[in-house]
Amino acid sequence: MIDTTPGAKPFAVQLKALMDLEGRYQPKLSGLRLIESAQDNNLRMTTRLRELEVKDLLSLTRFFGFSSETFSLATSLLDRFLSVMKIQPKHLSCVGLCCFYIAVKSSEEEKNVPLASDLIRISQNRFTVSDMIRMEKIIMEKLYWKVKAPTALHFVRLLHSHIQEQLDTESRKILSIERLEAQLKACHCSFVFSKIKPSLFAIALLCFEAQEQHDPEHANKVFEALKNLQQQLNVKDGDLVCVRELVGKCLAEYATTKCSRTIGQRLRWTISGRTARQLKHSYYKIAHLPTIPESAS
Incomplete structure (x- = not known):
């Protein structure tokens, strides 16, 4: 069990535990490179298809009001599975929804876990519950039943705290955890971050956000703390600068009209009266990528 609750254990102990684990749960780089090199011909997995699937999972996360942890874990499971299995694009929606369902059952309270049939209906997929059960078993076996992976979100929360x-x-206002988590979700939608260690990804995001606040008096104190953390994480300056630039580029693209629009028609569903009565009223809210808060205050 990964516990990054502030004050639960000494910071150094929690950080070491996460760092010891993150390498074991990284997607296989060779598998990710195969995806990266694939042509977009509907015969093989591509980065574009993966990114579209993660955006769908983000919409489902927001639709159900699930936590950032659920979304980050679902993304981690999806990337890990795609890096070890060559799947056909036609199976991606089933794989993605199964990874999401595994994450939901792992991270959310049992009373809030929807039925698999409702997930299928809401996401407007054409496979069956039996298909999901079979695919979930395959995913779990290929990942050796290791679900609780250390994600960039764990590092962001621990480092931020x-x-x-x-x-x-006053200096604490520089870094808003709500804004950081929103930025993290946006970056998860970009394939490039699948290849980056969660610890490096997390500190790069924190450095980018501190840099963007344009408050030298208080930001300097934050940068001093971040410099110390960089040393503890054993992150090289060059790597940090590179990933920080990737974060900036990703968030700039996310902020454009093209990336902020409704993802597509998949979540503009029509559901039966019976399902409507079963679902909470709050479920009917949104089917688009969330806006990142404008400021840290």
């Missing part, structure tokens, strides 16, 4: 403890009241 540690930094906040070292700052005064």
Whole structure:
């Protein structure tokens, strides 16, 4: 069990535990490179198809009001599976929904876990519950039943909490955890971050956000704390600069009209009266990528 609750254990102990685990749960680089090199001909998995699937999972996460942890874990499971299995594009929606369902059952309270049949109906997929059961078993076997992976979200929350403890009241406003988590979700939709270690991804995101706040007086204190964390994470300057630039590029693209529009028609569903009565009213809200908060205050 991964516990990054502030104060649960000493920071150094929690950080070491995450760092010891992250390498074991990284998607296989060779498999990711195969996806990256594939042509978009509907015969093989491509980066574009993977990114579209993750955006669909983000819409489902928001539709059901599930946590950032559920979405990050679902993305991790999907990338890990795609990196070890060559799947056909026609099976991707089933794989993605199964990874999402595994993450939901792992991260959410049992009372909030929807039925598999409702997930299929809401996402407007044409496979059956039996198909999901079979695919879920395949996914779990290929991942050796290791679900609780350390994600970039775990690192972001742990590092953010540690930094906040070292700052005064005004300096703490530089880094908003809500904004950081929203930015993290946006970056998860980009395939390039699948190849980056969660710890490096997390500190690069924190550095980017601190840099963007344009508040030298208080940001300097944050950068000092981040520099110390960089050393603890054993992250090289060059790697940090490179990933920080990737974060900036991704968030700039996400902020455009093209990336902020409704993802597609898949979640503009029509459901039966029976299903409508079973679903909560709050489920009917949105089917688009969420807007990242404008400021940290």
